[in-house]
Amino acid sequence: MQSTGQEKIWNILMAGVGGQGIILASDVLAAAALAAGFDAKKSEIHGMSQRGGSVTSHVRFGRTVHSPVIEEGCADVLLSLELMETLRWLPFTHAGTGLIVSTEKILPANVAEYPAGIEEEIRTLAPRARFLDPAALAEKIGDKKYVNVALCGVLADILELPETAWRRAIDAHVPGGTADANWRAFCIGRDLSSSCPGPGVSSR
Numbered sequence: 750m751q752s753t754g755q756e757k758i759w760n761i762l763m764a765g766v767g768g769q770g771i772i773l774a775s776d777v778l779a780a781a782a783l784a785a786g787f788d789a790k791k792s793e794i795h796g797m798s799q800r801g802g803s804v805t806s807h808v809r810f811g812r813t814v815h816s817p818v819i820e821e822g823c824a825d826v827l828l829s830l831e832l833m834e835t836l837r838w839l840p841f842t843h844a845g846t847g848l849i850v851s852t853e854k855i856l857p858a859n860v861a862e863y864p865a866g867i868e869e870e871i872r873t874l875a876p877r878a879r880f881l882d883p884a885a886l887a888e889k890i891g892d893k894k895y896v897n898v899a900l901c902g903v904l905a906d907i908l909e910l911p912e913t914a915w916r917r918a919i920d921a922h923v924p925g926g927t928a929d930a931n932w933r934a935f936c937i938g939r940d941l942s943s944s945c946p947g948p949g950v951s952s953r
Contacts, residue, residue, distance in 0.1 A: 758811035759908065760819045764838045765830030766855050767804050770897030773922060774828070775806035777901055780918035782810035785910045790817035802858070803834060828904055830883075830897060831855050832867045839874055847907050848878035849900060851886075879903070881941070895934035898923065902938025 761778060765771040775791055782789040789810040794803070807819045821840050826847045829835035835850050842848065850871065854863050871878060881903070887893040898919065905915055916932060923931040 756812045758809055758814055759826075760824050761808040761826045761828065761904070761908075762819055762824040762838060762841050763806045763808065763828045763830075764834040765804055766834060767802055769804070769830040769853070769855075770894070771804045771806055771830060774897040774901050775808050776922045777898065777915075777918045778808050778904070779810070780922055781910050781914040782808070784914035784917045787811060788814045790814045792817035803837065805834075805838065826904060826907055828900055830900065832871065833857070833864065835871050835878075836867055836874075839871070842875070848875050849903050850878050850880050851883045851896070851900065852880055853883045886938075886941075890934040890937050892930065895927075895931055898931045899934040899938035902935040903941055905935070905939050
């Protein structure tokens with residue numbers, strides 16, 4: 750987290766692949782920060798999202814934010830919905846970064862077999878990362894399509910934005926008719942967050 754005097758800027762990097770809902774999750778986060786009274790900026794890289802390619806979103810918020818882009822080594826939180834993407838974006842973390850990692854494995858296009866040892870390497874490089882089983886989480890919340898918002902609930906415990914701001918953001922950005930289901934998923938994720946390492950806790 751960068752600061753100038755009492756001004757703090759939060760740097761949240763979200764990573765995954767096309768179809769996992771990274772853009773929606775980052776829209777919800779940015780909107781929650783705005784609803785809480787912060788300035789917020791967001792930058793997205795879609796890659797080849799239709800083919801399951803890498804998708805990332807940088808979200809920065811604070812009293813005044815001039816740039817939407819997070820520099821390497823400056824992410825306060827890395828939230829990743831896919832294992833290989835977690836490893837790809839670890840260079841953007843630092844000793845105090847909070848890591849929230851879904852153990853989802855999505856085979857890249859034109860790759861016959863998922864590389865072995867990815868989770869083990871992440872655990873070695875980031876021993877304090879919080880790993881979540883997406884299948885177990887989907888069963889708990891009732892539908893896999895809400896996992897991205899459930900992980901926003903895990904993230905909420907780190908950021909401490911007001912609950913009302915999150916609810917307003919979810920209501921405004923999720924598909925019509927799914928606000929209550931998404932809010933339930935968010936609350937389930939938030940309830941899982943007690944042991945999730947946050948900024949100031951060594952994760953590398």
